[in-house]
Amino acid sequence: MIYTVTLNPALDYFMNYEELALGEVNRTGKTQISAGGKGIMESRMLSLIGAKSKALGFLGGFSGQYIKDFLNENQIDSDFTEIEDLTRINVKLKSQENETSFDAAGPKLQESEINHFLEKFDHLKEDDIVVFAGTIPKSLGEDFYERLIAKVQKQKATFVMDVDGQKLLDSLPAHPLLIKPNREELEAIFETSFKNNEQIIPYGQKLLEMGAQNVIVSMAGDGALLFTNEKVYFAQGIKGELKNSIGAGDSTVAGFLAEYSQSKDPLLAFRQAIACGTSKAFSDDMPSRAFLEEIYKKVNISEVK
Amino acid sequence: MIYTVTLNPALDYFMNYEELALGEVNRTGKTQISAGGKGIMESRMLSLIGAKSKALGFLGGFSGQYIKDFLNENQIDSDFTEIEDLTRINVKLKSQENETSFDAAGPKLQESEINHFLEKFDHLKEDDIVVFAGTIPKSLGEDFYERLIAKVQKQKATFVMDVDGQKLLDSLPAHPLLIKPNREELEAIFETSFKNNEQIIPYGQKLLEMGAQNVIVSMAGDGALLFTNEKVYFAQGIKGELKNSIGAGDSTVAGFLAEYSQSKDPLLAFRQAIACGTSKAFSDDMPSRAFLEEIYKKVNISEVK
Numbered sequence: 001m002i003y004t005v006t007l008n009p010a011l012d013y014f015m016n017y018e019e020l021a022l023g024e025v026n027r028t029g030k031t032q033i034s035a036g037g038k039g040i041m042e043s044r045m046l047s048l049i050g051a052k053s054k055a056l057g058f059l060g061g062f063s064g065q066y067i068k069d070f071l072n073e074n075q076i077d078s079d080f081t082e083i084e085d086l087t088r089i090n091v092k093l094k095s096q097e098n099e100t101s102f103d104a105a106g107p108k109l110q111e112s113e114i115n116h117f118l119e120k121f122d123h124l125k126e127d128d129i130v131v132f133a134g135t136i137p138k139s140l141g142e143d144f145y146e147r148l149i150a151k152v153q154k155q156k157a158t159f160v161m162d163v164d165g166q167k168l169l170d171s172l173p174a175h176p177l178l179i180k181p182n183r184e185e186l187e188a189i190f191e192t193s194f195k196n197n198e199q200i201i202p203y204g205q206k207l208l209e210m211g212a213q214n215v216i217v218s219m220a221g222d223g224a225l226l227f228t229n230e231k232v233y234f235a236q237g238i239k240g241e242l243k244n245s246i247g248a249g250d251s252t253v254a255g256f257l258a259e260y261s262q263s264k265d266p267l268l269a270f271r272q273a274i275a276c277g278t279s280k281a282f283s284d285d286m287p288s289r290a291f292l293e294e295i296y297k298k299v300n301i302s303e304v305k
Numbered sequence: 306m307i308y309t310v311t312l313n314p315a316l317d318y319f320m321n322y323e324e325l326a327l328g329e330v331n332r333t334g335k336t337q338i339s340a341g342g343k344g345i346m347e348s349r350m351l352s353l354i355g356a357k358s359k360a361l362g363f364l365g366g367f368s369g370q371y372i373k374d375f376l377n378e379n380q381i382d383s384d385f386t387e388i389e390d391l392t393r394i395n396v397k398l399k400s401q402e403n404e405t406s407f408d409a410a411g412p413k414l415q416e417s418e419i420n421h422f423l424e425k426f427d428h429l430k431e432d433d434i435v436v437f438a439g440t441i442p443k444s445l446g447e448d449f450y451e452r453l454i455a456k457v458q459k460q461k462a463t464f465v466m467d468v469d470g471q472k473l474l475d476s477l478p479a480h481p482l483l484i485k486p487n488r489e490e491l492e493a494i495f496e497t498s499f500k501n502n503e504q505i506i507p508y509g510q511k512l513l514e515m516g517a518q519n520v521i522v523s524m525a526g527d528g529a530l531l532f533t534n535e536k537v538y539f540a541q542g543i544k545g546e547l548k549n550s551i552g553a554g555d556s557t558v559a560g561f562l563a564e565y566s567q568s569k570d571p572l573l574a575f576r577q578a579i580a581c582g583t584s585k586a587f588s589d590d591m592p593s594r595a596f597l598e599e600i601y602k603k604v605n606i607s608e609v610k
Contacts (some may be wrong), residue, residue: 013318013394013397014395014429015407015409016579017407018325021405022403022405023402023404024405024406025406025408026405026406026407027408027410028407028408028409028410031393031394031409031410033391039376062367062368062370062374063365063367064373066367069367086338088336089318089336091318091320091396091407093407097328098327098328099328099329100327100328100329101330101331102322102333102396102398103319103330103331103333104320104333104336105332105333105334105336132537174505229555265430267373305335
């Protein structure tokens with residue numbers, strides 16, 4: 001089973017405005033609500049390509065109930081820990097000119113709620129894969145992923161780390177099956193900047209040396225690199241209209257896992273990863289199965305090293 | 306029975322920010338949610354001072370459910386018409402410098418939902434008072450209050466009009482029991498500006514001539530004027546710290562109605578109106594009973610004319 005973990009999910013409230021005046025009452029145009037969170041997006045994509053997963057994390061209040069109902073209606077299996085506090089609501093203001101996010105802080109979690117969540121990790125099996133994705137609510141403490149990784153290792157299960165910065169580096173000694181920094185995140189981690197793909201290669205390899213089993217470095221429209229213990233592969237960027245990049249990275253991770261959990265073939269998994277990430281970026285919400293398969297046929301991967 | 310009508314209620318989502326940068330991701334500080342809508346606020350104040358009321362209007366989706374649960378938990382009687390579309394969510398950004406509102410459009414209402422709401426007006430009794438407060442969702446049409454007033458009149462019941470501009474003027478021939486423009490609204494209606502209270506008096510009297518039974522003109526910290534068919538009264542502004550003016554006007558209307566529906570004495574009702582409006586403005590949320598009574602003792606009313 002694949003478990004996706006979203007410690008700090010959000011109800012995303014999109015508001016479109018024609019003009020925005022600070023300090024005034026603004027009449028908003030179209031509004032839209034969606035269930036946000038990297039692990040939730042991963043579970044949605046896994047479900048779309050027919051891979052079984054279970055979404056874990058914390059949900060509370062009416063906003064949490066909305067997300068739970070949404071997952072149920074979309075036949076996405078979940079086992080969120082119910083909390084007393086409210087799941088946060090993030091506001092996304094959209095205009096022709098720009099997008100402004102107001103991201104709310106996470107909920108207050110009680111000791112009993114945290115313990116209830118932790119217990120789920122005692123039942124992991126050896127062939128389970130757990131995906132850790134996104135930020136941590138303050139009340140869990142900055143080392144919460146380390147605690148979870150220790151639990152995964154105790155059960156001899158596998159994990160994927162879809163976070164950025166120091167938390168990503170901290171996870172490497174525990175050998176995550178996959179990490180997926182994008183170019184900018186890799187630049188930030190190693191305090192450098194890349195002028196071409198060639199320059200990225202030694203840094204991707206360095207992440208392998210530091211403990212990652214597989215590394216995908218995504219470069220938006222410029223394609224992506226896969227680093228395995230044997231080889232380095234390059235997937236060309238696919239041409240198309242960018243519609244909504246939110247969740248494209250999560251979809252990439254989901255695509256990799258859906259295939260890898262079956263075939264254990266990282267190259268096949270990379271192909272599915274690129275198809276899922278790209279078709280998501282080219283769709284307003286989730287892509288259709290047909291569109292995903294169309295994009296899959298366009299994936300072009302070559303050996304680099 | 307007093308009925309309050311909120312055609313376009315809202316879940317108000319308050320987000321506090323330290324600094325705001327458009328086009329960026331902003332981390333928001335404290336957030337807070339409240340059940341918004343003028344009629345709902347009136348019902349809350351009526352309940353606080355022990356007057357029975359029933360809140361009417363349209364509620365739908367998870368945001369509507371939140372408001373319904375809130376009213377239930379606060380023992381406020383309501384009979385909202387359930388709708389398929391979502392009750393709107395308004396976002397209120399607060400900083401030290403300013404407050405910015407993003408007010409969403411109202412829900413789409415279906416013919417069957419509108420009819421279900423309208424039927425409630427066929428059961429009004431002669432001693433019922435209906436308060437119409439706030440804006441109208443687009444799908445109801447601009448003349449919806451006129452249709453509702455006709456229904457109130459058919460049942461020989463009484464109504465109060467707590468709206469602004471042309472809609473207020475349009476209601477006058479049907480003799481509302483009370484209207485409550487503030488100074489700025491009165492200036493806008495008659496396209497004039499007032500330098501002192503003296504100048505307001507002929508315009509308040511004009512509203513009586515046009516059909517209103519009682520008129521309160523509120524002037525924030527400068528007090529308020531009551532126009533009845535016999536007299537004009539002035540209530541001095543009460544000194545105190547303004548904490549949250551949202552709902553102060555609605556509380557003023559509620560105070561008037563709570564007393565008037567019992568004693569039919571507009572002067573006593575005015576006293577209660579001032580106490581409710583002022584104690585609300587001096588409180589973050591609703592005032593306590595004790596604080597309201599303390600403010601009541603400070604109300605100072607004199608005959609002007």
